[in-house]
Amino acid sequence: MVIINHWDKRMRPLIGILTAKKKDGTIAGNGSLFIELQKKLISLNGISFIFTLDGVQKDSIDGFTYIPEKNEWERISAPYPDLVYNRIPFRSAEEEIKNSDFINELKEKNIPFFNPGFIDKYELYLLLKDHPILHSYLPPTIPAFEKQTLWSFLTQFQSIYLKPAQSARGSGIFKLELDTEKKAILNGIRQSYEYAAFDHFWDEWEDILREKNYLAQKEIKSKKYDGKKFDLRIIAHANNDTYIVTGVGIRQSQKQDITTHIPSGGNLLPYTLFQTKEQDLFIESIAKQIGFALSQNLGFFGEFSIDAGISESGHYYIYEVNSKPMSFDESDIEAKRIDHLCKLFLQRSIHNK
Incomplete structure (x- = not known):
């Protein structure tokens, strides 16, 4: 096992990337992101390691660090880091963290905890619907618990x-529609259902809607490009006392119009096809306002992504905010993301205080 001791005194910041284990005991998470962060941090005279809750000891943390020269991960025992970057991929594992002594230990040691957790969609809606600026960009939304x-x-x-x-x-995600005969039509990404009446739909889906805490959101008729709907994918980062837009991508639906996400068959388009000064101002404004709203109410968020869209009438909408963005398919945006994250690590690390 590699022991980080004298080495860490020369290489700062020391960033701990918190993740979780899969059911088979292997480490989960975005390995390519962790590797690129390590490479960039080393170029800035810093270093990182990944760890899970069961690696936390009283005075040290057992985990893994990536060695670029060997292109492999090595087990390490590290001191408590200067900052913890939360990349836990499972909500159940995150609940375990929240109920552990580790968070209190970080507070006692004054170690920043970067991005406190996943964002519940309805909590986000309630947070933003009273915002003086952001409320006008939200589609009407309600819990789908009551018939x-x-x-x-x-x-x-x-x-x-x-x-x-x-x-x-x-x-x-599903789209539920009423046709002219009051039939309930339910369309998913890969399946469709038809019910003679809403009552029949409710009888079949009530338990699922309640168990999964479903929300109902008005469908916004999206502006189209080449006959297919598209959305904006925005990634933003904290920078000193404000928030900046790191990149904007376009995702377009293809075989289905339920979602534009790439894993569900969405298509990638360059933002320059749609870019206007008005749109850039909208994106910059909501990134700042959302960042401030999250950090003031839920804890410090240094990174998040936004799913936004434009209606047929030209009105902008905010659909979702993700506290743990996946890697962007656009290589230039992902490279900027790595740069901004590492710059932020340096800004927020306790060794700079």
Whole structure:
């Protein structure tokens, strides 16, 4: 086992990347992101290691560090880091962290905990709907727990999205519509269902809607490009006392119009096809306002992504905010992301205080 001791005194900051284990005991998480962060940090005279909760000791942390010269991971025993970057990929594992003594230990040691956790979709909606600027960009949204409330919402808008409050990347999303004969049509990414009446839909889906904490959101008729809907994917980072936009990508639906996410068959388009000064100002504004709102109410968020869209009438909408963005498919955006993250690590690390 490699022991980081004298080496760490010369290489700062020391960044701990917190993740979790899979059911088979292997380390989970975005390995390519961890490797690129390590390479960049080393170029800045810093170093990082990944670890899970069971590696935390009283005065040290057992984990793994990537050695670029060997292109391999080595077991290490490290002192407590200057900053902890939260990349836990599972909500259940994150609940375990929140209920552990580790978070209190970080507070006592004055070690920054970067991004406190996943963002519940309805908590986000409640947070932003009272915001003086951001509220106007939110589609009407309600919990999908009560039959009569959901029925009223559906009859008001005729077409709505059903989303689990704690999912990501389009997982579990459906579109529910009423046709002219009051039939309920439910379309998913890979399956479709038709019900003679809303009552029949509710009888079959009530338990799932409640168990998964589903939300209902008005469908926004999106602006289209080449006949297909598209969304904006925005990634933003804290920078000193404000938030900056690191990159903007476009995701376009292809075989289905439920979601534009790449894993669900979405297409990648360059932002320059759609870029305007007005749109750039909108993106910069919401990135700052969302960043401040999150950090003031939920704890410091140094990184997040935004799913936004434009309606057929040209109105902007905020659909989702993700506290743990996956790697961007655009290599230039991902490279800027790595740069901004490492710059932020240096800004926030306790050795700079």
